[in-house]
Amino acid sequence: MSAFGFLLHQERPEAVELGKMLASWLVDRGHEVRLLSTDALRIGRPELGVDPDEFAVGLDLVVGLGGDGTILRAVELCSDEGVVVLGVNLGQLGYLATVEPTQAKAAIKRFLAGAYHVEERMRLAVHIRRADGTVHVVRSALNEAIVERSDLGHTVRIEVALDGEPFTPYVADGVIIATPTGSTAYAMSARGPIVDPRYLAQVLVPVSPHMLFDRALVLDPTTLVSLRCGGHRPAHLSVDGRSEGLLEPGDAIECTASDVPAQLLDVGGAGFHQVLKSKFGLHDRV
Known part of the structure; x- marks a missing residue:
């Protein structure tokens, strides 16, 4: 049975x-x-x-x-x-x-x-690294993790690093890290690419970026992607549509492919x- x-x-x-x-x-x-x-x-x-x-x-x-x-x-x-x-x-x-x-x-x-x-x-393993160095593990994501503005009418500065190396800061409404499964969710509405869900990759998609570089990136699944809340405004974190609270300036999330x-x-x-x-x-x- x-x-x-x-x-x-x-x-x-x-x-x-x-x-x-x-x-x-x-x-x-x-x-x-x-x-x-x-x-x-x-x-x-x-x-x-x-x-x-x-x-x-x-x-x-x-x-x-x-x-x-x-x-x-x-x-x-x-x-x-x-x-x-x-x-x-x-x-x-x-x-x-x-x-x-x-x-x-x-x-x-x-x-x-x-x-x-x-x-x-593929799922994303997501954890929060606070400005004081403490680390908090949050739920794994089948669709996406999103760092977005917490205040209406204001953008947020999100500093992106890949495998520990600075890539670029985005001044935007938010930044999405999506799985291939999540590429047809919020990431698609932000003009990210549609990725076959059987593929292994991470998709980084800025939401309404206020800058010249506005392209989505398709990254290796094992890349350690860091999204750090820069500037002086806090940001909001959600994982698969559920709130994980605020990120204060200096806090970051780190994402990579989950082992499970x-x-x-x-x-x-x-x-x-x-x-x-x-x-x-x-x-x-x-």
């Missing part, structure tokens, strides 16, 4: 209905099913609820029912345990949640039959190129 975890979108009732159906179907067949305690209450199965620090241990598959944000949360909870994640799309067409609700049960059946493969996605990738289940749903074409309404022929 296998052990399954389910994460539900916090605002979509269809996630509750689908989660309730899939959880009952698996339990009736003798499989172990877990949800976060709050989600277990929502589907009326409180006995399946566990705390977040117990959720991923020993699971074979985590199913995220929602959108890309739900999948990011699943990856955050589960990747360090080596658990594979399946994304079921309950919103707009997503880049991570590629299985439709009507295909969810069939996808789980394929997993149980071994008819799948796992796609590894995310593992996403591929059961033959829409591939990256098909999703990209659909997002932009691209046609096979002019």
Whole structure:
């Protein structure tokens, strides 16, 4: 028997209905099913609820029912345990949640039959180096880490160093360090390149830079990228859309490829190129 975890979108009732159906179907067949305690209450199965620090241990598959944000949360909870994640799309067409609700049960059946493969996605290891030399490790990022202005109406000075060597300061609204997976998120809206998510790289993208050099950089995944808050204004740090607080002048973040990738289940749903074409309404022929 296998052990399954389910994460539900916090605002979509269809996630509750689908989660309730899939959880009952698996339990009736003798499989172990877990949800976060709050989600277990929502589907009326409180006995399946566990705390977040117990959720991923020993699971074979985590199913995220929602959108890309739900999948990011699943990856955050589960990747360090080596658990594979399946994304079921309950919103707009997503880049991570590629299985439709009507295909969810069939996808789980394929997993149980071994008819799948796992796609590894690079993550970023991120930590904060304070001006006083103390270091604080923050969550790994599947999409991006962003250092951006904390005050409306003002730019922020961000000093970039690569492998310990100064590169250039950016005076901008912010600077993004993205993975290939994250290249289709905020980085794309800032005119960064679209990178195949199976590629290994870091993508540095300035946001509205007030300077002549405004290009994005595609960097080796092992490069140690430092973004230091220069000047006299603080900056704000967010990782995969979640706030990590303020960076005071002299504080920096350092990013490089994580040793632990995310593992996403591929059961033959829409591939990256098909999703990209659909997002932009691209046609096979002019």
